[in-house]
Amino acid sequence: EAGVTQFPSHSVIEKGQTVTLRCDPISGHDNLYWYRRVMGKEIKFLLHFVKESKQDESGMPNNRFLAERTGGTYSTLKVQPAELEDSGVYFCASSPARLAGPSYEQYFGPGTRLTVT
């Protein structure tokens, strides 16, 4: 079974440009999460999808970030326009619907390293 995949693995863009990150969860997982780690700091929650619906987007930093999950499969996270402070590693995770409670582990992808110059 394939794990969570993320694309691209690394992106370098200039301030003001737009970047779109993609996450493909484990097949059949209804829950999809985005997290971000800024250099040397903790990994912070951004948002949570259940299928195509946003269950919790309390961690989204501002309206320059837009997450979508059309069809309830893969998800995209767009940053427009990018700022220097958006640099970091963006992680995606998924978990099955039947194990959707807080007690069960989330399966993480390798992350996308975003560098804004």
Next chain:
Amino acid sequence: AQKVTQAQTEISVVEKEDVTLDCVYETRDTTYYLFWYKQPPSGELVFLIRRNSFDEQNEISGRYSWNFQKSTSSFNFTITASQVVDSAVYFCALTFTGGGNKLTFGTGTQLKVEL
């Protein structure tokens, strides 16, 4: 508010040494869940263990062991006879009933195991 503190930023040990990674958490909830994840150089976070707040029994899995103590709000992780393959960043995380599914992470501990 939930908070996880991993005071050790980086630890270096020589292979075969035992090493303990500290994790201290804060929460007002009585039902919560603690996790450890490993991040090897490949980047993905690998789940290691989950522990709920009602189960203080320590756990051992091979060379890994975990010590959960509610009295000190700690969930420490010990690697016995460390190996070079244990080199990674280790994250402690917390979630709780009523908080959705979001994980609150510590800042991570970089473990370097040298020959």
